[in-house]
Amino acid sequence: MGIGKATLFLLFLLSSVQGSILDSYVRTEGAWLLNSKKQTYKTNSKEECAEQCENETKFPCRAFLFTSKDQQCITLAENTKTAVLFRRTNAVLYEKRIYLLECKEGSGNNYRGTEAKTQKGVACQKWADTVPHKPKYTPEKYPEAGLEENYCRNPDNDEKGPWCYTTDPNTRFDYCNIPECEVECMHCSGENYHGLVATTASGLECQRWDSQQPHSHGYLPENFPEKDLKMNYCRNPDGEPRPWCFTTNPNKRWEFCDIPRCTTPPPVPAPGRQCLSGRGEDYRGKISVTESGNTCQHWSAQFPHRHARTPENYPCKNLEENYCRNPDGEKMPWCYTTNATARWEYCTIPSCDGKEPDTPAVDQPEQAQATEECYQGNGVSYRGTASFTITGKKCQAWNSMSPHRHNKTSEHFPNADLRQNYCRNPDADSRPWCYTTDPSVRWEYCNLKRCNGNVQMTLPKPPQTTLEPNPDCIHSNGIDYRGTVARTARGRTCQEWSSQTPHKHDYFTPRTHPKSGLEKNYCRNPDGDVNGPWCYTTDPRKAWEYCDIPKCPPTQYECGKAKTRPKLCAQRIVAGCISHPHSWPWQISLRTSYGLHFCGGTLIDPQWVLTASHCLEKSSRPSSYKVYLGLHEERALETSVQKRDVEKLFKEPHRADIALLKLRSPAIITDQVIPVCLPKENAVLGGREECYVTGWGDTKGTPGEGYLKETGFPVIENKICNRPEFLNGRVKKHELCAGNIHGGTDTCQGDSGGPLVCLDQDRFVQHGVTSWGLGCAQPMKPGVYVRVSNYIPWIKSIMENN
Template structure:
């Protein structure tokens, strides 16, 4: 640990931590106290510096103080930099068995403390989406970058945007349905890497399993629908043609990627599949109906949803809604103060301005000011999906300025993702100069006047 003297800009190393005996923590506005991340009963690799407070060996013997030379004389004397404090288990010589200590028994010089490695202390199930352990190094031993930092690697997985992904500190996680937990690294030359975490012996029982309908986002759907909403046959999950992909059945044992059935292995808004048509990579299976018990009277809306008072708090894209009373990441033009009659409670989806597309909310994504919610209409229709044909979208609002976006002068319908085939053509300085349309993976069509040759 060390003190940082704010006034004099000096650091003072301390021989003890907050876990040392007879130490008291007191607040002081002139100093900041910094300590290494606590690993009370865990070991990271063969680290020399740890802050655990275990002081007995795996056989139950008490440890000798590091500054003592009896009953065993030794060369590992404590200093502020080596972490050899009191009589806690440590690993000053990088022993492959992990932390150890000299014992107070004259007949037994030293002994291992039997502390588990982090990767052995907590196991993961399936692909580790629910893993919440404290492994913070990759399988090559590289330290992980904190999720709330954008250095040395910029990334979209900020804890505020994905509060349900467990993006704490710099721990290994799996927020994007990869094969197993991973992290961005502190090495500028290596963006991300998998972590070594053991599999639990017992596979968890699947929940929300359905066959004739789907609940939530349909991760538990196990039916046999194998065509998309527009009738295109699905590609087999164990095939790599016409589309190559990483959702190989043996790598995702809990996702039930059988045959060519519609599934939701990555937490999308509904079951989907790769299609058998080379020109259409993926498509949703929106024709699979929602289970009746999902559509309670409170969670569906009538008309435009101006009287909707349900508790849906995520958008159709899965982004968490910003509380109506909050001022960040977006400064709202509509709030409980401006619309007291609209019941703008917590971060629940509402329609205070009678938008024809239904309930909406400001979002926790700084790049998406607002988005519509996935609440179903009592009439059976849903908010237009980002992948559905735009013919389903009502166009009477196009070109009308919206008070939700007035600060940035944007136009209704101009949100990123609404038109995934729309392309921004930019110069080498990354400045936009023309628009275009994606007609094939490597082909964009634009207008001739955009180019000098």
């Protein structure tokens, strides 16, 4: 069994132009293949191991394992499509991309994909089974033919392509619907095009997918491993009518490529469904009304809405009449509508399994929930809700097979409580772990500590400040000082604030300043005196004096690390959920001079806040604004609340919707007040990355008004966000999109200026400032945020010079 001529030609060209031999492989950390056909070598590097795989003579090498600590290289005849996969620390699996493709060359005798049903949709019989059909071709008789499981294969080199024995007693075998590997030309919309064209239709050279110059973008090869985003070759990773690329012309972000259509007919489509399964990409029913009752526009029509989703551009998607379809991987079937005010909407298609959609949970205010923040022993009994690994990667749901296929499901481990994507230990490892949502890292241990003693379930402790309860030192001018020093710098005893002898005073009393801590005769600073705390004295000859209280040493803190673990509620809960109190300690409330909340913001340094420029439109005077920190409830009655006046404000000079506020006095760093981290200059988020927004904005009637709410949703690549059906070219390159295309969660009025943060390793980094949107939580209208990484030099310059 050899590799086809077209494949050899492709590999030759790839190896001749690519810088690394590893470009032809998909990398997965923490994975180990159980493979009987293998060869072991001693190599100094993964590149040397790849060379051993390329030169393997004992069998066609489809993958190799490399362990750097002992420099062991194992070449393998199988990959993850055919072999059992295990978890192992310090092992890295490299699989040849060519063997992971779900397409065939010629007659497909080398096809090793995982399609397991016939062109008529009938499930295949396992090659090793003898029921319902006794096979002529078996794994024992044809060991080189790849007759694993019930996957479609072509052991007899049938000119019609891969086939299988069927599970239908009346049909012995049938052919499978395997698309051609497209190198010289494309079928359909070029989803399977893997050729070497690297220029656009107008002759522009394509930008490399792994480059951010001249155009920054979210189509990072590591985030789309199945899309073959190599070099600068034209590809179609996002459901466009044909392959495209970003260009090397700074004035043209992207353009379609001129890939000829194959002269051979496209693969025969599998029979469609009359009900909804998955995303409904194979729905072929005749429903033509949207979920709101609008009639669908014909796919071939351009009125009332002009569009590119035509039968000509998507010849394999069955865009007939005005029936609801899903040609581009949306959440569910949809259509353009005949209503001029509603461009497109989803359709209501009955589910194939008869189930109704899940009812979203109603989120109620909470101060504490029973939660397990540590594990006993090896954590087999752990039932908490931690869902991040030790390096900050989000856990993959146990019932999901993407990006990693596995057998650790509730069906196989019914007593392991494998719910959602919570950390668990179903196989009695040394501690809880999970599969990760990073395609290149299969699994990691979770970010959990072992419990001390016999404690198993704990309630979160009341928030504790990182400072002493009564520290005898001051931060800044000591307006927040609550210590017990009661003598002036010259040694005079302080007069009690409630007393009128020997000095009569009407203004600074516990009654006039109830929040200034005017208790007993302790030194205080109720008027914000720049020189620090003071008091009236018991000496009739001296009305008042300053107190001699030393400055506190600078507070050490780690940016982006909350002392209270955030809830991290994602799009499954409509309109977000109420946050755990003080789990987003960088969130501030921007208020009018009389205390009314109107915008959000983010503490990025003890004395600096990042917000949106449009929040400062009503006044250019710093005295018009106040910043509240350390609050969970909008009423701001908690003892943890700090209030600061604004000393200076700075709007970005080129009119981007981002601004800096300098506080008159620095915030005191406590467990409830911690700055967020800033991204590296020009850092770009990949599409699909899930980030989080917070705020006290308009909840549109959903629960939780008055409490800090949060929601998580993915970043959406600007190229997609600027499509006509979404934001129609309105999103600029210094902005980014995030949200659920189907709506339901979003920022809204009152959230402007607040943060969009993303987890990076074990801390949160602010990548966006909430800027604008078309409505709130509307389908096809994600929120738009200023891209903070574009303004790091400006931010640093303002802070250093002021």
